[in-house]
Structure formats: C-alpha cells, structure tokens
Amino acid sequence: MHKTLKNVGKGALALAASMMLAACGNLSRVDDKGATQEPVWPNPQHATFKNGSYPNLDNLRMVDRGMTKDQLYNLLGRPHFSEGLVGVREWDYWFHFRTPQGDVSCQYKVLFDSDKRAQSFLWKDPACADLLKTGQAAPAQRDFSLGADVLFGFDSAQLSPAGRQEVARIAAELREQPYNSVQVVGHTDRLGAQAYNQRLSEQRAQAVANELRAQGIDGTRMTVTGAGESQPLVNCTQTQRGELLACLKPNRRVDISARS
Structure with a gap:
C-alpha cells in the first residue's frame, strides 16, 4: 500500500513537472530584447x-513599447490564446474589424523582453x-433611400403592400450584419403648408x-425624425x-442610415 502511494506520488510530481515545463514555453523563440526572427502564429x-x-x-492605437502586462491587459483585454502559465513572453490576439467592405479578421502578437x-x-x-490609420477602420455604414411614392399612397402615411416588402428587404440586410444604430428620416416636397409637411414626414418615418421593428x-437603437421639406434633393421650376x-419626386422619400 505504501509502495503504491509512493509510486503515485512520484507520478504526480513527474506530471506536474512536465506541465510546468510546457507552461514555460512560448510559441515563438523570443529573445531577451522581446524580438523574434520567426514568429509562430496559433x-x-x-x-x-x-x-x-x-x-x-x-x-x-495607444499600445506602445515599454508597457507592462497589466497596462496591456487594461487596453486590450486578456490574450485570446494560452501560451502557458509561467514565464510567458508572448501574447496572441484574434481581432475582428468592421470596415465598409465587411468584417476583417487579423491575428496580433505582442512580445515581451526579459523584464x-x-x-x-x-x-x-x-x-x-x-x-x-485614421478612417481606415471607420464604422461601417449602409444608406438606403426609399421613394415615398413607392412606400405610401398619395398624401398618406399608411405603408402600401409594396412599401412593406421594400422595408422587409432592407430589414433582412440589416439582420445579416447587425448595426449599433439606425436612423430613419422622412422627407416631403415643398408643396403644401410647411407645418403639414413636417407632420407628414414624421408620420411616414x-x-x-414600426415596420423595421416588426421585422426584427x-x-x-433606432432614431426616428422628420425633416419636412427642409432637405430637398432637387429644385424644380415647372x-x-x-x-x-x-x-x-426625388424629394418625397424616407432615408435609412445604419452604422456599426
């Protein structure tokens, strides 16, 4: 019995030692100055x-040489991979960026010196x-402009069947790539009283x-406003x-802007 326990104890120590050795290793060969000639990516x-x-x-953008692990942890969060428990001088991250062309994934590595x-x-x-770089990873934005003549009947804020289908199509696109904010702005042409046009633009927006909400x-995260006749796209003299x-006709519209 004692012999068995003794053997188990030796085995546990050997296992612990092997785990400790593995934990001390980094993926890349990092020198004392915090550099490597052959970075290894997980x-x-x-x-x-x-x-x-x-x-x-x-x-x-604030990350800089000389920072401690605590400072980097505060800026970037914990590393996304496990390079070990002791003596680790390599942190790896898997970042995603939203761009106007869609999401981009990038692997990022921080190397530490002997200190x-x-x-x-x-x-x-x-x-x-x-x-x-400034502006290269700007929030993704999608803009839609819907003709009020397609969405509504004349002098009406009631969505037509065709209008509901068009809004449903846009909602489907927004669900595919979720956005942090959606702005809906209604517009009218200059015909009619200004106060009436303002109210109609708000009702249509x-x-x-409401239809976007019904579509999920x-x-x-939605802002809804009416601009009345104040933001025309064309000026007409007929x-x-x-x-x-x-x-x-181009002035009678509802604009939807979505930003990530």
Missing part, C-alpha cells in the same frame, strides 16, 4: 477566447496595420420604423402641376 480554432473580439481602436515589458508588436497580415430590428410633381 491556429484560431485553438483560441481560448472563442471567436476572438472586436477591439477598441483607440485603445489599440516582461512589451517590445514588439506584430500582425500576421501586415495589411492589418493599415486598419489603425414612424411608419417605416431593435427599436431601442409651372404645370403634373410636371412639377414629377420633378419633385
């Missing part, structure tokens, strides 16, 4: 932070560094917003009413 499928994260770009100060910052794809778009109504 497989994203092995990330301990499942699916990676969307970093705060302002925080990422555990950050010294090297690497991107697996060097093009990812461009995303930190609200009708579109979060109403708490004297015949029919010609004037046709010319002013």
